[in-house]
Amino acid sequence: MKALLTKILGDLRRRRVQAIVIFIIVTLTAGVGTLGIEVLNGSSAPFDQAFNQQAGAHLQIAFDGRVVTPDQLAATTTLPDVTASAGPWPGSILPFANGTAKVLLRVLGRADPGGPVDRLQIVAGHWASQPGEVVLTRSFAEASQLSVGSQLTAISRLDKPTLTVVGEVTDIDEADASLQSLQYAWVAPSQVAGLLGPSDHVDYVMLFRFRQAAAAADLQQDTQEIEGALPPRAVANTLTYLVVKQIFTVNSTIILGFLLAFAAFALGAVVLIIANVVTGAVLASYREIGIIKALGFTPGQVVLTFVGQMLIPTLAGCIIGAPIGVLGSIPILNSSYQALNLPATTLVSPLLALSTTIGILVVVSLFATFPALRAGLLKPVAAITKGTAPGPQRRSLLSALLQRLHLPRPLSVGAGDAFARPLRGLLTALAVLIAVATLTFAFGLQSSFQKVTAIPGFFARPDVSITRYGAYPDSTLMQTL
Amino acid sequence: MNTRIELTNVSKIYNGGSKQVGLSDVSLSIPSGQFAAIMGPSGSGKSTLLNLIAGLDRPTSGTVTVDGVSLGGLSEAALARYRRQRLGVVFQFFHLLNQLSVLDNILLPAQLAGMKTATARARARDLLDQLGIAEKAGAYPARLSGGERQRVAIARALVNRPAVLLADEPTGALDSRTGEQVLDLLVEVNRGGQTIVMVTHDAKLAAAYAARVVSLRDGRILDDAQMQPSSGRSVSDLMQLEIKEAGK
Amino acid sequence: MSLRYGILGLLTEEPLHGYEMKSRFEALLGRTWEVNIGQVYSTLQRLERDGLIEAAGERGDRGKLAYQVTEAGRQQLAAWLTEPETEPQDLHETLFVKLLLLRRLTKGQVDTLIARQRRVYLQRLRDLATLERQARQEGRHDLVLLIKGAVLHTEADIKWMDVLLEEFPSLESDRGGTPT
Numbered sequence: 082m083k084a085l086l087t088k089i090l091g092d093l094r095r096r097r098v099q100a101i102v103i104f105i106i107v108t109l110t111a112g113v114g115t116l117g118i119e120v121l122n123g124s125s126a127p128f129d130q131a132f133n134q135q136a137g138a139h140l141q142i143a144f145d146g147r148v149v150t151p152d153q154l155a156a157t158t159t160l161p162d163v164t165a166s167a168g169p170w171p172g173s174i175l176p177f178a179n180g181t182a183k184v185l186l187r188v189l190g191r192a193d194p195g196g197p198v199d200r201l202q203i204v205a206g207h208w209a210s211q212p213g214e215v216v217l218t219r220s221f222a223e224a225s226q227l228s229v230g231s232q233l234t235a236i237s238r239l240d241k242p243t244l245t246v247v248g249e250v251t252d253i254d255e256a257d258a259s260l261q262s263l264q265y266a267w268v269a270p271s272q273v274a275g276l277l278g279p280s281d282h283v284d285y286v287m288l289f290r291f292r293q294a295a296a297a298a299d300l301q302q303d304t305q306e307i308e309g310a311l312p313p314r315a316v317a318n319t320l321t322y323l324v325v326k327q328i329f330t331v332n333s334t335i336i337l338g339f340l341l342a343f344a345a346f347a348l349g350a351v352v353l354i355i356a357n358v359v360t361g362a363v364l365a366s367y368r369e370i371g372i373i374k375a376l377g378f379t380p381g382q383v384v385l386t387f388v389g390q391m392l393i394p395t396l397a398g399c400i401i402g403a404p405i406g407v408l409g410s411i412p413i414l415n416s417s418y419q420a421l422n423l424p425a426t427t428l429v430s431p432l433l434a435l436s437t438t439i440g441i442l443v444v445v446s447l448f449a450t451f452p453a454l455r456a457g458l459l460k461p462v463a464a465i466t467k468g469t470a471p472g473p474q475r476r477s478l479l480s481a482l483l484q485r486l487h488l489p490r491p492l493s494v495g496a497g498d499a500f501a502r503p504l505r506g507l508l509t510a511l512a513v514l515i516a517v518a519t520l521t522f523a524f525g526l527q528s529s530f531q532k533v534t535a536i537p538g539f540f541a542r543p544d545v546s547i548t549r550y551g552a553y554p555d556s557t558l559m560q561t562l
Numbered sequence: 563m564n565t566r567i568e569l570t571n572v573s574k575i576y577n578g579g580s581k582q583v584g585l586s587d588v589s590l591s592i593p594s595g596q597f598a599a600i601m602g603p604s605g606s607g608k609s610t611l612l613n614l615i616a617g618l619d620r621p622t623s624g625t626v627t628v629d630g631v632s633l634g635g636l637s638e639a640a641l642a643r644y645r646r647q648r649l650g651v652v653f654q655f656f657h658l659l660n661q662l663s664v665l666d667n668i669l670l671p672a673q674l675a676g677m678k679t680a681t682a683r684a685r686a687r688d689l690l691d692q693l694g695i696a697e698k699a700g701a702y703p704a705r706l707s708g709g710e711r712q713r714v715a716i717a718r719a720l721v722n723r724p725a726v727l728l729a730d731e732p733t734g735a736l737d738s739r740t741g742e743q744v745l746d747l748l749v750e751v752n753r754g755g756q757t758i759v760m761v762t763h764d765a766k767l768a769a770a771y772a773a774r775v776v777s778l779r780d781g782r783i784l785d786d787a788q789m790q791p792s793s794g795r796s797v798s799d800l801m802q803l804e805i806k807e808a809g810k
Numbered sequence: 811m812s813l814r815y816g817i818l819g820l821l822t823e824e825p826l827h828g829y830e831m832k833s834r835f836e837a838l839l840g841r842t843w844e845v846n847i848g849q850v851y852s853t854l855q856r857l858e859r860d861g862l863i864e865a866a867g868e869r870g871d872r873g874k875l876a877y878q879v880t881e882a883g884r885q886q887l888a889a890w891l892t893e894p895e896t897e898p899q900d901l902h903e904t905l906f907v908k909l910l911l912l913r914r915l916t917k918g919q920v921d922t923l924i925a926r927q928r929r930v931y932l933q934r935l936r937d938l939a940t941l942e943r944q945a946r947q948e949g950r951h952d953l954v955l956l957i958k959g960a961v962l963h964t965e966a967d968i969k970w971m972d973v974l975l976e977e978f979p980s981l982e983s984d985r986g987g988t989p990t
Binding site for chain 2: 812839845928933938939960
Binding site: 082083087092368373376378379465 | 619642649651653666670
């Protein structure tokens, strides 16, 4: 209504500073909140997309080659719940050297990058088919500064056979190389035996897809089914796609946590500020409320003038902040797509940004309405004649206490009124509380993180690490030491 | 003649610590187009009467009818509507909204009543002309003198062509010359047909400007006097020289 | 009293006849009021008796006699001009007596009379206001001052009506006794 708008705009002109502060904080809240929610919504999408595209494995099982044979493993492919399978691929976990850096890799003998499960996409070079050829995941290659043509030395054996990198692939299974999980190295199946050291044995890796694989419980059942079809202790270890998915999204999950926490703090701060501003505004405008009621504002309209004053800067903040949040989420989400060599689809949902905005507006309205209700209920005659809100009738306890302390009069008089209007005192205290909490969280997080990572052995590499691989007799080790 | 305001056996009792009687069985009928003054000392009930007519308060018993509408049965929201559509109020201390310009202050009741912007602006400018403050339209109340502010208040009260203009001690915060000017304006407005009810404690103002003076005392009507026109009375009719026969 | 000293004052300027004194005195007050010539002559008699004025020259045609002020007259005028008025206040007791008699004789309610008297005063205020406006328009600021005085007195009278309304009923009737 025109009259309401005129009054609201007039009041905002008077409260410029508060309006600007609210606008700034809401912009931050909307921006960070929308960013967080968009990332939350879209973070698992690249994984799902890649998983479907490459027919990812619900379950990856490494079988102990000393307990089962490939023929026995073939039986598992015909189990009722298995919809597709790949392998058994021979392999082992073996140490390699890349220059002076040494690393353990999971070697697999696989003839064909395609197949019914876990189709690998070659992004450089070609598949390994000849002796001496090896294929690595792209992220591992980048992290280790290897490329097609580089050499890796297998140090599992004393004769240290070298392998040449002939290709790079992307695999949803690869996880981020920076997390230092076990990386793959594919060779032609016939080559596996030649890389094993004297104490190494062959594993067989099989990949499965099931009818029922939606939840962890389903996968557990499927695993049991497979175990049941084989001799005991055949299964060396298993990896479900759910775990892989979690690892995949862990980076965004961490960021997400911080983003949403920050957004929550910011929202908490802004609504407390708004409640405080409105309470103060109602007290300051006491007589004016009486006047506009005498002019014919209904109680509802009076409440709306206060709520409206708060909603305008809030809306402005959302309009600026939410799109920024949406735009900011795009690079974060896209990095996941890039890693999987998928086309970057902007899977951002404008609907989410809108819901976030509406959510903020609703919360703000609530916190603005409660203090404003008092204004609506005011009797116009009383407000006009009295002019100011009735204050405390008696001297507060705090005031009496302060007097006892014999502080300078101006101090004790002022401070004694701190809780004269209890609601305002409480709101102010809460607002300060949130501010302190936010600052503590921000700075504390940083310093805690630093302290944790400074703990020796945490995930920093030790200065010297000595591992004896099976190929080397103890005597050689003792000599080195 | 239309009756604009009708009070029938109206009583108002305040529940304070001890019961205070604001009005006691007051019946009053103000016809359309009349300039009536309600006068009395403080505590006589004149403010109570004003508040009842304005729908800012409800009587303990009796009925208040303004422009045919009985105020007793109205809800808070309905009373607010009544106030914005049929009433104009001028206060002793002006009570303009300082954060709005003069024009916006005057427009406010019109906007509340849903008047179209163009119509409202035209009406506001007319009133500004009529009240002699046309050049102040864009100014803010803080920069105006008391008399100018009261004129803005009058314009604001008249913008919706209300059934009744209520004036509560309209010259109380003004010096006597400015006060007289404001009252002259009210008389002029009344000549155009506007019903005016003015509450005042000042007998001189009530008698000099209003056509009817209702005197209240202790919540009751003491006297209800129609003022006679004064033309044709000379000074010597009213005042005589003090020429005595005996000297000392 | 004003005529007596008014005449003295006018005579300090120059000797005057009776009629001249009347018209000049009326002119002093702006020709708003008319003074009775008989009162002028009786005042002249008393002034002469008191030695404050004396005849100036012979009776002229039509029996006109001019007067002039004496030294004593000048002195008394000088004294009067510098002294404030200390005469006791006029009581306006007519209304009061009316009320007392009303209550005594008829045991009736006095409120109605007081209210009606009040109404008279209200009307007077209105009339005075109109006169004041006229006087101001005519530039008669001297009259404006007099009218303002009258207005204030009338306002006071109205206030007295309020007091009477409040306190007359509780007055004990018939004190009797001797005047002080």
